[in-house]
Amino acid sequence: MAELARATIAKVSVVVGGSLYYPDAMSEQDVARFRAQADECRQLAERAVNPLDKEAWLRLAGEWIKLAQNAEGGPRKEKE
Structure with missing residues (x-):
């Protein structure tokens, strides 16, 4: 039963020190x-x-890019 509950938990993000952290x-x-x-x-x-x-x-596009960068593990330069 505990395994089932663990499998259904959604991914959440938490703000830690002003940056998004993905557990x-x-x-x-x-x-x-x-x-x-x-x-x-x-x-x-x-x-x-x-x-x-x-x-x-x-502005929204910039926020999506920040989410992508944080999900990748940190900021990185955009390809031009």
Whole structure:
């Protein structure tokens, strides 16, 4: 019974010292999903007519990138 309960626990993130900490390692699929979300936000920013909307989409893209970097184990430079 304890094994079943352990298997159903969702992955959670915790803020420790201002940085996200993932108790369980995130998978490459998670990182890819975060980066895909960032790309989608960038595309929506390109199509935005209102400058405030564009700024908001770009801010969201940045947050998805931070999540991906934290899930990978730390910040890294984006490929240009």
